Amino acid sequence: MKIPFVDLHAQYLTIKEEIDRAISEVIAQSAYIRGPHVDAFEDAWARTLGVKRCVPCANGTDAIYIALRGLGLKRGDEVITSAHSWISTSETITQAGGQVVFCDTDEETFAIDPIEIERKITSATVGIVPVHLYGQAADMGAIMAIAKKHNLWVIEDCAQAHLAKYNGQYVGTFGNVATFSFYPGKNLGAYGDAGCLVTNDDQLADWMATFARHGGKGDHVMEGINSRMDGLQAAILNAKLPHLPAWTAARRRVAACYNELLEDVGDVITPTIESDRDHVYHLYVIRTENRDALREHLSEAGISTVLNYPKALPFYPAYAYLGHVPKDFPAAYFNQSRILSLPIYPEMPAEAITHVVNVISHFWSSESPKVIELTPANSIGIEHRKPVLSDN
Numbered sequence: 001m002k003i004p005f006v007d008l009h010a011q012y013l014t015i016k017e018e019i020d021r022a023i024s025e026v027i028a029q030s031a032y033i034r035g036p037h038v039d040a041f042e043d044a045w046a047r048t049l050g051v052k053r054c055v056p057c058a059n060g061t062d063a064i065y066i067a068l069r070g071l072g073l074k075r076g077d078e079v080i081t082s083a084h085s086w087i088s089t090s091e092t093i094t095q096a097g098g099q100v101v102f103c104d105t106d107e108e109t110f111a112i113d114p115i116e117i118e119r120k121i122t123s124a125t126v127g128i129v130p131v132h133l134y135g136q137a138a139d140m141g142a143i144m145a146i147a148k149k150h151n152l153w154v155i156e157d158c159a160q161a162h163l164a165k166y167n168g169q170y171v172g173t174f175g176n177v178a179t180f181s182f183y184p185g186k187n188l189g190a191y192g193d194a195g196c197l198v199t200n201d202d203q204l205a206d207w208m209a210t211f212a213r214h215g216g217k218g219d220h221v222m223e224g225i226n227s228r229m230d231g232l233q234a235a236i237l238n239a240k241l242p243h244l245p246a247w248t249a250a251r252r253r254v255a256a257c258y259n260e261l262l263e264d265v266g267d268v269i270t271p272t273i274e275s276d277r278d279h280v281y282h283l284y285v286i287r288t289e290n291r292d293a294l295r296e297h298l299s300e301a302g303i304s305t306v307l308n309y310p311k312a313l314p315f316y317p318a319y320a321y322l323g324h325v326p327k328d329f330p331a332a333y334f335n336q337s338r339i340l341s342l343p344i345y346p347e348m349p350a351e352a353i354t355h356v357v358n359v360i361s362h363f364w365s366s367e368s369p370k371v372i373e374l375t376p377a378n379s380i381g382i383e384h385r386k387p388v389l390s391d392n
Helices: 008-014 016-029 038-048 060-070 089-096 114-120 142-148 202-211 231-261 292-298 318-321 330-336 350-364
Strands: 051-058 076-080 099-103 126-130 151-156 177-183 194-198 286-289 339-342
Touching: 008 016, 008 350, 016 038, 016 231, 038 051, 038 194, 051 060, 051 202, 060 089, 060 151, 060 177, 060 194, 060 202, 060 330, 076 089, 089 099, 099 114, 099 318, 114 142, 126 202, 142 151, 194 202, 231 286, 292 339, 292 350
Parallel strands: 076 099, 076 126, 126 151, 151 177
Antiparallel strands: 051 194, 177 194, 286 339
């Protein structure tokens, strides 16, 4: 059985009429750049999170850059961010003129470690960019307390955490501003690049919107950039947004299946979820000392996996100038060779989950593993929806 890492076509087929209608409306209206569909998404996403303002932009990376500029980052200012993340988080700090300061992570949750944040603060520190990695919130209570104590601003990187919560509150609603990516593979994904910023600060929102549109179309009150959300992407996001809660619940059911079936299988460690956080499982990441061999074993069985991320950011050539060594980030360094992302998507059928677990189990033993039957009727079962798998 071939199992893709994610099956976007399966999702499309479940809402085909809505997506096709949204695309047709954009074409009929020639509403390709901004326009009514973008305006509608601004309002809808802000209402969903319970924030005052949403500023759409071209992608999640631009969103971080725009936020940094909006908060007045100056050359030489230091910004603390996670050593374990995608490079968008750190490269934008440098591009905006700041100095990136990497911080180690919690070994169990992969989130930035608040204790280490405080140790990294200097007289040049102006802000913190926590990443809600893989779909689980960072420790926003501790982070916001540190920010208040040291008079720092906070940008939440929510690229992988749509509808994730910390203490019952949506991520993206704690800091000065938050950024989201709607890259196709995200929990709420467009059919191309798209992103946004959210904030409760009207003045900041106005500045960011102006900056993202050439510094004010027709007025040019500043030199800005060209980072606008396509009308087509906004229309697709509007069609998808009502389904996001159900898709999130489905991801959690898939994760629950994995958690139960992978218990006591080899040396596999399933995701650790803190009691004050609601994981949305953009990625389902296990840890094992046998990562590379297991990944090859799964590939030979037709099961796609991904390494998110194979190397902590401080150890890439792009940051060689910082001169970091493994002991500087022991948790991030330890995890980078042990993490493996397994297939997960809302439409993933029970037989696909059990097959993945069977193949993993057979990596350690030739005996047939114990698996439970997953049906819609049991407590961790997932809804069986068609189509269940692509042939690709």
